[in-house]
Amino acid sequence: MKTAVCPGSFDPITFGHIDVIQRAAQIFDRVVVAVATNLAKNYFFSDEERLQLAAQSLAHLPNVEIYLAPSLLVDFAKAHQADAIVKGLRGGADFFNEEPMALLNRNLTEIETVFVLADPALAHVASSYVKEVAAYHGSIDKLVPEHVAAAVYNKLAVK
Numbered sequence: 001m002k003t004a005v006c007p008g009s010f011d012p013i014t015f016g017h018i019d020v021i022q023r024a025a026q027i028f029d030r031v032v033v034a035v036a037t038n039l040a041k042n043y044f045f046s047d048e049e050r051l052q053l054a055a056q057s058l059a060h061l062p063n064v065e066i067y068l069a070p071s072l073l074v075d076f077a078k079a080h081q082a083d084a085i086v087k088g089l090r091g092g093a094d095f096f097n098e099e100p101m102a103l104l105n106r107n108l109t110e111i112e113t114v115f116v117l118a119d120p121a122l123a124h125v126a127s128s129y130v131k132e133v134a135a136y137h138g139s140i141d142k143l144v145p146e147h148v149a150a151a152v153y154n155k156l157a158v159k
């Protein structure tokens with residue numbers, strides 16, 4: 001049985017993330033989604049909120065599990081017996097950012113990173129745009145599932 005870890009901040013999860021995770025779930029027997037923490041980022045949603053929104057968005061995928069990953073990604077991957085890390089690429093800019101992380105992770109534990117090309121129809125989708133568009137009262141319906149859009153608007157209302 002081959003297991004992949006799909007890591008990300010998921011702040012919040014978008015249709016772009018869901019597309020990549022679905023692609024990974026078709027290739028691997030088991031996909032473990034790691035709701036990770038990038039120390040360089042200030043998150044809009046709490047860890048628990050990012051986890052819950054992702055879990056609800058991926059509930060239709062029977063071979064996908066979702067957990068918070070409080071540790072180094074490679075330690076999380078080892079704890080979950082992962083054979084590879086899967087990351088989505090929207091284009092060259094993503095590869096530019098992902099390449100050093102993939103090399104570092106392989107250097108730390110010899111785990112390979114497998115890149116999956118995102119659906120070009122979703123190449124413009126990013127969590128940062130979701131929050132920016134919503135903050136200016138634009139529609140985010142085509143970027144995130146309905147329950148995620150509701151959570152973004154609720155959070156903006158209380159901030």
Ligand code: PNS
Nearest residue numbers: 007008009010036037038072073074101
């Ligand atoms: O969605 P993001 O913010 O691009 O995801 C980046 C993330 C969180 C997957 C990456 O920063 C990460 O793996 N962080 C976990 C801590 C860690 O292992 N850092 C070293 C990874 S190179």
